[in-house]
Amino acid sequence: MPDTSAPVAVVLLSGGLDSTTVAAMAKAEGYRILALTIDYNQRHRIELAHAAKVAQALGAERHITLPLDLRGFGGSALTADIDVPKSGVEPGIPVTYVPARNTIFLSVALGWAEAAGAHDLFIGVNALDYSGYPDCRPEFIHAFEAMANTATKAGIEGTSFRVHTPLAAMSKADIVRAAAAVGAPLHLTWSCYDPTPEGRPCGLCDSCRLRAKGFSEAGVVDPAL
Secondary structure (H helix, E strand, O other), rough: OOOOOOOEEEHHHHHHOHHHHHHHHHOOOOOOOEEEEEEOOOEEEEHHHHHHHHHHHHOOOEEEEOOHHHHOOOOOOOOOOOOOOOOOOOOOOOOOOOHHHHHHHHHHHHHHHHHHHOOOOOOOOOOOOOOOHHHHHHHHHHHHHHHOOOOOHHHHOOOOEEEOOOOOOOHHHHHHHHHHEEEEHHHOOOOOOOOOOOOOOOOOHHHHHHHHHHHHHHOOOOOOO
């Protein structure tokens, strides 16, 4: 039985390395986990099955996979018929950026948190070894947190929301080490943006490259390969 006296946190869980590590960190800190996965009809929808396995492995109190079809908007290699780059990190903001994705996702997480009486949101954004997305940067998180506390009944009545980003200043190698320290089930994770027809990671997209870099620099074998 869950400890009903423990605080509740809504954790955005994609099924990838970073979000899985953050979920395991939240659990290690004593939070009861409400895991939220957004099915935005992304190219790599294979990650949804991995998110479900991670949520179960971490003992999430609830796991919601919410349909929110961002292919209707397009504008990204993950939500439109645009090739995923395979030649290394692009200069500037890459075409795999999904317009306003983390703003949308955190807003949905905030809605669930307020409804559930939770005050803590966890998201696996990183601003060191990352693709350059603007919605992974500390200034975005600070702005969203301020908005959350002015746009909600709970915030107005004095119950502050906190957006936890424990990976924000970590390298990918640091994240791999942190995952090991909290027993994150990395063998269940998925990172690739452009799976092969056989359902394997492509090994060449930005997400695959960053993941490989993290495990290599940490001196750890990737258990998902």
